[in-house]
Amino acid sequence: MLFVIFLSSCSKSNNDFSESIEGRKYLIDSLVVPMDSKSSYDFNYFDIGRMDGNEKLVILNQVNYSIDSYNLKNGSLENRFEVPQEGPFPVLNTQGLLIHNQDSIFVFTSYLLSRFGLFDRNGAVISLHRPIIESENPQDKLHNHSSTPTIPTFYLNGRLYFSLLTMEDPLSNPKFSERHIAEFIYFLEKDSVIKVNHLKMPSDYLGRTMPLSFSFHSKALNDSKEFVISWFASDSIYVYDLNFNLKSAILGKSVLSKGFEKTTHPLSEEESNRLTISQTHYPRLIYDSYRHLYYRFAHIARAYDPNELIDHKSTQKNPFSVIVLDEDFNKL
Template sequence: MKIIPVLSSLLFFILLMSCQNEDKNSAIHLTPSGKYIKLPLDNNTPVQSDGVQYYHGKNPLLFNLNWAKNSIQIYDINSQSKIKDIEFSTEGPDGVGYVFGIYVHNLDSIFLFNQGIGQMSLADTSGRVYSKIKYKLPEKYTPAFVHNAYFLSNPILIGDKLIVKTHFHGQVTEVKNNEISKKELMYAIDLNTGTTQFLGLKYPKDYLIDGSKYFEPSISAANGKFVVSYFGDHNVYYTDMMDSTLISKSGKSLNLGGELAILSNDADPMALRKYAYASPHYETIVHDPFRKVYLRFAFHQYELDPNVQIHDLRNYSGPFSIQIFDEELNKLSEKSFEKNTYHPFDFFVAKEGLYLSINHPLNPEINEDILAFELIQFN
C-alpha cells in the first residue's frame, strides 16, 4: 500500500506532539471578510455538499464528495477551477460500494469509507483503486463513521493503524446514564490484519444524568491530545493518555442558555428531528493548525419552517456561533452568525482563515451553479 506512515506507535505520537505552543492568543476574533472562493458545479452535484476536505500543499486542493454520483470532485483553490471528477464503481473488481466518507491522507492515499460494512478502499487522484481493506467490527459497534459534513471526526493514521470514530448500537431514548460511560468513541484498525482495538475513549460519566439526549461526539486529534465535544454538553473534553478518563474544561456558549434540552422518551420521528436540528446544541470541533486554536460550532435554538420536508431540515439550519479555544482549551472568543446566510456544515480551514459556505437554501445570494465559500478572517 502507498501509505506514508506518520509514526510507529500511538504512544510515540502522543509524546512527540505533547509540547504546547507558548503563544497565548488572548484576543483572537472571527470577522467575515467579503472575500470568496467560487467553485463551478455541474448539473449533477448538489449546491449543499455531502462533505469537503481541504488538502494543504504547494497547490492547495479542495475535495468535494458527491453521494449521488459516488464521486469526488477535485478543485484547485488558487485558480478556483475543477481539475478532476472521479466517479467510483459500486460493484465489480474496482467497485468500492457506496462512498459515505473520505479521508485524504495524501494524494496517493485517499481512503473511501462505506457506511454499512467493515470495509474501506484506497485510491489515488487518478481514480485508481489499488487496495480494499476489510476489518472486523467490534461486537455491538458500527463500521468506521467517517462523515465529512456531520460532527466532523477525521481519521488519524499512525503507522499501520487507522483510528476512526464509531457508534455503539442503542436507541437514543433507551440508553441510561449508568451505561453511557462504558461506551467507546473510537477504535484502531490494523490495516494489515483487519483487527480492531478500542482506545478507551468514552462518554462522560453523567452525560445522561438529567435524561435522554443525543450522544453524538465530534473528535479532533492534535498536539498530543484527543479533544471531544458532545451534542448536549457545554464542556469540551480532552485526554493525552489512552484508556483514561476524559478531562473537562468549561466551554459554554454565550448563546445556548443554561441547561440544554432533554429528549422526551415518547418522542415521535418529527420531534426527534426537531430536537436534533432546532434545539440548542454543539456540533463539530476542529483544530486549526495554522493559528494553533480549536474551533467549535454551537447551534442556537430556532423555529423550524413547517414547509420544509423532514429529510431536508438539516440544510435549513438556523443561527449558530463559532467558538475559539486555545490549545489548552481555554475559551478565547465567540462569533455569532445569523440564520439563512451560511451553510455551517460545509467549511474548511486554510492558511488564510476559515472558509464557510454561503450556500444556505434561503440565502438570496445563492447560485445553484457555484460552490461558494466566504473567507472568515482571524483578527
C-alpha cells in the same frame, strides 16, 4: 481551510451579545465552486488535501461515483477520477473519505467497511481493506461509522480513528450513555478493529434520554497529537491522548447556552425535535493548525413551532455562532 466559507455566512442571534467577534478577523476569502454536468451539489463528504503543493477541496461525488478535486484559489475543477463500481476492485456504498496525502486517498464504505479503498491521485487502487472480526455475533461486524467534515476520521501511524454512531435507541433508554461505544480503531496492516470501550460519555449524560444527534461527538486532532472531543450536548470539551485516556476537561460554553433539559422518560419524535431545535448545542469542532486555534460551532436555540415541517436538516434553520479558543483553550 474550508471553514472560512461557513464563517462568512454566520448568522446572528436576535439578542446580540457583547462578546461577539467580527468574522472578518478570521475570514481570509470566500470561494465560488462552479458545477458541471457531473458535479454533485450535495457536499456531504469532503476533505481538504494538499496536492502538488496546493490545497484542494476534495469531494466524494456519490451521484456519479467519483472523487472531484477543486482548486481552493479559484474554485476550478482540477481532477476527477471514478470510484469503481464494477470489475475486480469495486468500492460500493461509499460513505466518507479521508485525504492523508495526494497519493493516499481513503474512500470508506458503510457499515461492514467491506472493501473500502485506498487510491492515489490518479484513481489507481493501492489497496482494498476489509476488517477481520473474529466474532460469531453479526452485530459485532457492523460499524455505523462516520467520516464526515463534522465527525471526521483521522489517520496516524498506520491506524484509522473512526467515530462510531449508535444503532441503539438513545430516545428511550436512560442507560444508553453507560454502554455507548463512541470510537473504534482500524489497524491497516492487520485489517483488524478494536472498539474503544473505556471512552465514556460525559457524566452529565448519565441517566438521560436524548435526541439521536445529541449522542454524536465531533473530534479534532491537534499538533500535540491529542484528540479533542466536543459532545453535541455538553458545554465542556474533553482532551484525550491517542489511546483515549482523558487528560483534561475544559468549559467551552456559548454565552447563549442555558444548559440542557435532562429527560429520563422515553421521547416521542416531536419531543426529540423540540429538544434539538430549542436548545443551544455544539455540532462541530475544528482545529486550525495554521493559527493554532479551535473553532467550536454552536447551533443557537430557537423557538420550536409544532406546525413547522420538521426533517433532519431543521437545525440548519437555527442561527449559529463560532466560539474561538486558543491552543490552551482560553476563549478569545
